[in-house]
Amino acid sequence: MLVNTVAFAQEQNPVLSAKALSELTQAEVDGFAKIDIDLDGSVQLTTDGLLILRYLFLYRGNRLIENALGPGAQITDFVDIENRLASQVLLLDLDQDGSVLPFTDGIMTMRFLAGLRNLKLVADATSLTAENIDAESVASLLTDLSASTNAKNIDSGSSDNTGTNASNGSEKTIQLTALYERIVPCEDRSNCGLDYAAMQSLPIRFAEVEILDPDNNLLLQNLSTDEKGSISFDLDNQQPFKIRVYARSLYAQDNKQWTVTVKDNEGQTNPSDAAVFVLDSRILNPDEDSSAITLVARSGWSGAAYTDERSSAPFAILDSIISASLFVTAEDRSFNLRPLTVYWSADNTTSNVGTSYYLADTIFVLGDANEDTDEFDQSVIIHEWGHYYQDVLSKDDSVGGMHGSGDLLDLRVAFSEGWANALSGLVQGTNAYRDSSGPNQGSGFSLSLEDENQFSGTTKGWFSEDSVQYFVFDAFDQPATDDDALALPISAMNQAMIDSIPSLPAASSIFGFFGGLADAAPNQRLTLLSRIQGEDIAAGLASIDAFGTGEINAAQNSGLSFSNEVLPVYVTLPVSADPLTICQVALAGTENKLGVFRFLRFDIPEARSYEVTLKTTEQPEGVRSDPDFEIFSSSHAVLPKGFSGEIAQEQQTLQLEVGAYWMVVADYNNNGGDNPGRYCQSIEIAPT
Amino acid sequence: MKQPLFLIVTLLFLCGCQGQGNNETRAISQPLWRVTNDSELGSITTTTPTRTPEGKIKRRQALGKPRGPFALTWRLEGWSETDTRLFVKVSSRLNISEWSVDIRSDQNVQQTYRFKDPEQADGLARTLQLGAVAPEDKMSITVWVWIDGRQYSISKRLLPVGVERRQSPKTCDFRGVCVRSLPGAVIFEQ
Numbered sequence: 001m002l003v004n005t006v007a008f009a010q011e012q013n014p015v016l017s018a019k020a021l022s023e024l025t026q027a028e029v030d031g032f033a034k035i036d037i038d039l040d041g042s043v044q045l046t047t048d049g050l051l052i053l054r055y056l057f058l059y060r061g062n063r064l065i066e067n068a069l070g071p072g073a074q075i076t077d078f079v080d081i082e083n084r085l086a087s088q089v090l091l092l093d094l095d096q097d098g099s100v101l102p103f104t105d106g107i108m109t110m111r112f113l114a115g116l117r118n119l120k121l122v123a124d125a126t127s128l129t130a131e132n133i134d135a136e137s138v139a140s141l142l143t144d145l146s147a148s149t150n151a152k153n154i155d156s157g158s159s160d161n162t163g164t165n166a167s168n169g170s171e172k173t174i175q176l177t178a179l180y181e182r183i184v185p186c187e188d189r190s191n192c193g194l195d196y197a198a199m200q201s202l203p204i205r206f207a208e209v210e211i212l213d214p215d216n217n218l219l220l221q222n223l224s225t226d227e228k229g230s231i232s233f234d235l236d237n238q239q240p241f242k243i244r245v246y247a248r249s250l251y252a253q254d255n256k257q258w259t260v261t262v263k264d265n266e267g268q269t270n271p272s273d274a275a276v277f278v279l280d281s282r283i284l285n286p287d288e289d290s291s292a293i294t295l296v297a298r299s300g301w302s303g304a305a306y307t308d309e310r311s312s313a314p315f316a317i318l319d320s321i322i323s324a325s326l327f328v329t330a331e332d333r334s335f336n337l338r339p340l341t342v343y344w345s346a347d348n349t350t351s352n353v354g355t356s357y358y359l360a361d362t363i364f365v366l367g368d369a370n371e372d373t374d375e376f377d378q379s380v381i382i383h384e385w386g387h388y389y390q391d392v393l394s395k396d397d398s399v400g401g402m403h404g405s406g407d408l409l410d411l412r413v414a415f416s417e418g419w420a421n422a423l424s425g426l427v428q429g430t431n432a433y434r435d436s437s438g439p440n441q442g443s444g445f446s447l448s449l450e451d452e453n454q455f456s457g458t459t460k461g462w463f464s465e466d467s468v469q470y471f472v473f474d475a476f477d478q479p480a481t482d483d484d485a486l487a488l489p490i491s492a493m494n495q496a497m498i499d500s501i502p503s504l505p506a507a508s509s510i511f512g513f514f515g516g517l518a519d520a521a522p523n524q525r526l527t528l529l530s531r532i533q534g535e536d537i538a539a540g541l542a543s544i545d546a547f548g549t550g551e552i553n554a555a556q557n558s559g560l561s562f563s564n565e566v567l568p569v570y571v572t573l574p575v576s577a578d579p580l581t582i583c584q585v586a587l588a589g590t591e592n593k594l595g596v597f598r599f600l601r602f603d604i605p606e607a608r609s610y611e612v613t614l615k616t617t618e619q620p621e622g623v624r625s626d627p628d629f630e631i632f633s634s635s636h637a638v639l640p641k642g643f644s645g646e647i648a649q650e651q652q653t654l655q656l657e658v659g660a661y662w663m664v665v666a667d668y669n670n671n672g673g674d675n676p677g678r679y680c681q682s683i684e685i686a687p688t
Numbered sequence: 689m690k691q692p693l694f695l696i697v698t699l700l701f702l703c704g705c706q707g708q709g710n711n712e713t714r715a716i717s718q719p720l721w722r723v724t725n726d727s728e729l730g731s732i733t734t735t736t737p738t739r740t741p742e743g744k745i746k747r748r749q750a751l752g753k754p755r756g757p758f759a760l761t762w763r764l765e766g767w768s769e770t771d772t773r774l775f776v777k778v779s780s781r782l783n784i785s786e787w788s789v790d791i792r793s794d795q796n797v798q799q800t801y802r803f804k805d806p807e808q809a810d811g812l813a814r815t816l817q818l819g820a821v822a823p824e825d826k827m828s829i830t831v832w833v834w835i836d837g838r839q840y841s842i843s844k845r846l847l848p849v850g851v852e853r854r855q856s857p858k859t860c861d862f863r864g865v866c867v868r869s870l871p872g873a874v875i876f877e878q
Binding site: 178191217243244245246264273274275276277278279280281282284289290292293294295296297298309310311314349350351354355356357358359364368370371372374380383384387396398399400401402403404405406407408416417420421433435437438439443444445447454455456457458459465558591592 | 725749750751752753754755756757758759780781782783792828830832835836838839840841842843844845858859860861865866867868869870871872873874875876877
C-alpha cells in the first residue's frame with residue numbers, strides 16, 4: 001500500500017520525488033508548513049493530521065504512516081516521518097498546559113483540519129491545567145503552523161481561517177446572510193399583544209451553518225455566522241450545495257463561551273431524542289446563482305393566521321438568548337456557560353408543558369398559536385434565561401411555583417422572579433415586561449418595570465417580586481428608560497450575583513444581592529440604600545446584611561396579620577441551648593408564599609455529629625402535622641434532608657463542619673399537603 | 689403520582705353495573721365529564737415528583753414565567769348533553785374592578801360575559817351555563833380583568849384536550865444527527 005501511494009505521488013507530482021529527510025536542506029524544509037509532516041506542500045486532515053494523532057498515540061513504524069502520506073509526500077520513510085514528528089509536535093501545545101497530548105492538542109489539531117472553529121474546536125479538548133482555552137488563539141496558532149512560505153494550503157474546508165482558497169478560475173466566493181423575521185410587540189402597555197404589521201428582519205447571529213452536498217448530505221463546510229448573520233465561503237463552481245443554518249449557537253470568543261441549542265420537543269415534557277431545528281435552503285449552484293445570498297426564516301404569518309411553517313420561531317428564541325448572553329458578558333471577565341437546551345414546538349400548550357419555564361439547564365417555551373405562544377415574547381425568553389444565569393453562575397434557592405404582581409412571596413422566589421423580570425427589560429432596553437397571548441396573539445399583558453404606581457395599594461417589601469424588579473431595574477437602567485440617577489455597569493450586577501451571593505451562608509435574596517451590589521459600587525451605596533428603602537426594604541437601617549437583620553416590614557400593609565411568622569427574617573438558633581419556638585402560616589397562600597417557610601441561621605463551633613430536633617407545638621385542630629426542615633451551608637444543601645412523613649416530629653443526626661449554616665422549616669400541610677394553616681414547632685440543635 | 693401535566697382530565701363515566709337507583713344518584717351529584725386546571729395553579733410546573741416512603745410528595749417546581757397580575761382557575765363540566773357548566777375564578781391581591789370572559793370556538797367569540805363583582809378575599813368566581821358542548825368540540829376562553837383602569841388578559845384552550853400534531857416528522861442523517869428542517873426563503877442579490 002505504501003509503495004502504491006508513493007508511486008501515485010510521483011505520478012501526480014513529476015517535479016517531486018520521495019527523498020530521505022537528510023537529503024533536504026534546512027532551507028527547503030523550512031519552506032514547508034510546520035505541521036506539513038510529509039512535506040507534500042499542503043496540510044491535510046487525512047495525512048498530516050492523522051500522522052500527528054497516531055504519533056501522539058505512540059504509533060511507530062509502518063503503523064504510523066500506513067495510508068497517511070499525501071500523494072506528493074517528499075519524505076516517505078517512517079524513520080524520517082518519526083524524526084520530523086518528534087520535533088514538530090512540540091509546537092502543538094495548543095492549550096499551553098506544558099504537554100502535547102492526544103486527547104487535547106491532538107484532537108484540536110484534527111478538529112482544526114476538519115474545519116471546526118469556535119467552541120467546536122476546543123470544547124472538551126483542553127486539559128484541566130490549560131492556560132489557553134480560547135478558540136480564537138488556538139485557531140490562530142494552528143493557522144500559523146499550517147502556513148508555509150512556498151505552499152500555503154490548508155485543506156480545512158473552512159472560510160474563517162487563513163484566507164486561503166481564494167477564489168480562482170474554478171472557485172467562487174459565496175456571501176451568505178441569514179435572517180429571521182421577528183414579530184414585535186405593540187406599544188400599548190395595558191393590553192399588549194404582537195403587532196404583525198411591525199415585523200422586522202434581523203440577523204441570525206453566531207449560529208452554526210453547514211454547507212452540504214445535496215446529493216448525499218455530506219458536509220462540505222462547517223461555519224458560524226457573525227454578528228450580522230453573515231459568512232462567506234469558497235466553493236468549486238461545479239459543486240451544487242445546500243445551506244443549513246442550525247438553531248444552535250456555539251460561541252467562543254474573548255474568553256466567553258456558550259452553547260445554546262433550540263430543539264423540537266413535539267409537545268413532550270420529557271423529550272429523549274428531540275431534533276434540532278434547522279433552516280434549509282433549496283439546492284443552489286455556484287455557476288448559475290448569484291454569489292450574494294440571503295436566507296430568510298419566515299414567520300409563517302399570512303395576514304390573519306399562521307398558515308405556513310413557522311420557520312423563524314426557533315431563531316427568534318435563539319436570538320433573544322444571544323442578546324441576553326452578550327448583555328451579561330459585556331465586561332472583562334471570563335464566562336464559560338454550561339450548555340443550554342431550549343425546547344419549543346407549535347405543539348407546546350398549557351395542557352402539556354404547562355407554561356414557559358426553566359429547570360436544570362433546560363428552557364421550555366410555549367408555542368400554541370391563539371392560546372399562548374412565546375417565541376416572540378422576548379421578555380419571557382430572557383426572564384427564563386435569567387433563571388438559567390442565576391442557576392449556573394450564581395445561586396438560586398428559589399422553590400419555584402406560581403407567581404405574579406401583587407403576590408406576597410417567599411423571599412427566595414421574590415428575588416429570583418423580580419431579578420429575572422428586571423433583566424428582561426435591561427437586555428431589551430425597554431421598561432416594560434410584555435407577554436402576548438390569545439387570538440392572533442393580540443392580547444396578554446404588559447407590566448412596567450419602572451412605574452411603581454401602575455397598581456394602587458400594592459404591598460412593597462423584600463417578599464415582593466415587584467419591589468425587587470423595580471430596585472434592580474433602577475440600579476442598572478440607562479437614561480433612555482430611566483427615572484432615576486442610578487446606572488450601574490453590568491460588571492456590578494455580575495459581581496453581586498456571581499461573586500457575592502454564592503459565598504453567603506444565607507438564601508439567595510434581595511438582601512444578599514444588595515450587599516454584593518454595594519460592595520461593587522461603594523460610591524453609590526447611599527443612593528442604592530435610599531432606593532431600596534423606597535421599596536419598604538430595610539427601612540431605617542444604615543446597612544443591610546444577607547439575613548435582613550433589623551427588617552421591620554411584615555407585610556402589614558397587605559391587610560394580613562402576620563405576627564412572628566415572618567420577622568425576623570432569620571431566627572438565630574443557638575447550638576446546644578434550650579429549644580426555640582418558631583411558627584409558619586399560609587395567610588398569603590401555600591407552597592411558595594410568604595410565611596410558609598421559616599428561615600433560621602446558626603454557627604457550628606466544632607466539627608462533629610449534631611442532632612436536629614423539630615417537634616410540633618401548635619397546629620390546626622384535628623390535623624396531623626408533618627414538620628420538615630432543610631439545612632444549607634453557603635455552598636450546598638446538607639444531606640440527609642429532614643423530609644420524613646413522621647407525625648409531629650422530624651429528627652436527623654448530621655455530621656457538620658465548622659462554619660455558618662442556614663435552614664428552612666415548613667409544615668408539609670402548608671407546602672403541598674391538604675391542611676394549610678398555622679403550625680408551630682420547637683427546634684433545637686445539639687451535639688450527639 | 690402527580691404528573692407534569694397541568695390539565696387534569698377527568699372523565700367520569702356513569703357506571704350502569706351497580707343498579708339503576710345507584711346510577712341515578714350519581715347522575716345528580718357528579719358530572720358526566722370534567723376538564724379542569726384546578727391543579728395547574730396558574731403557571732406552576734413540576735418535574736416528576738418523588739414520593740417518600742410515607743407517601744409525601746417531594747416536588748421540585750420549575751421556574752415559570754410570571755402569570756401576570758391575576759390568577760385564573762377554571763373547570764368545565766358536562767352534566768348532560770345540553771347542560772355544560774364552566775366555573776371560572778379570578779384572584780389577585782390587586783384590586784379587580786371588572787372582569788369578563790370571552791367564550792370562543794376556534795377564534796370566533798361566541799359569547800362574552802362581563803361582571804362587576806364586589807371584592808372578595810379569595811377571588812371572584814362565576815359558573816356559566818353553556819348549554820350543549822361535547823368534549824370533542826373546540827373551545828377557548830380569554831379572561832379579561834380591569835385593574836386600576838387597565839386591561840389584562842389570560843387565554844386558555846379548554847377543548848380539545850389532546851394535542852394535534854401540526855408538524856412534519858424529524859429526519860436523521862447518516863451521521864445520526866436528527867434535525868427538523870424548516871424551509872428557508874432564498875433571496876439573491878445581483
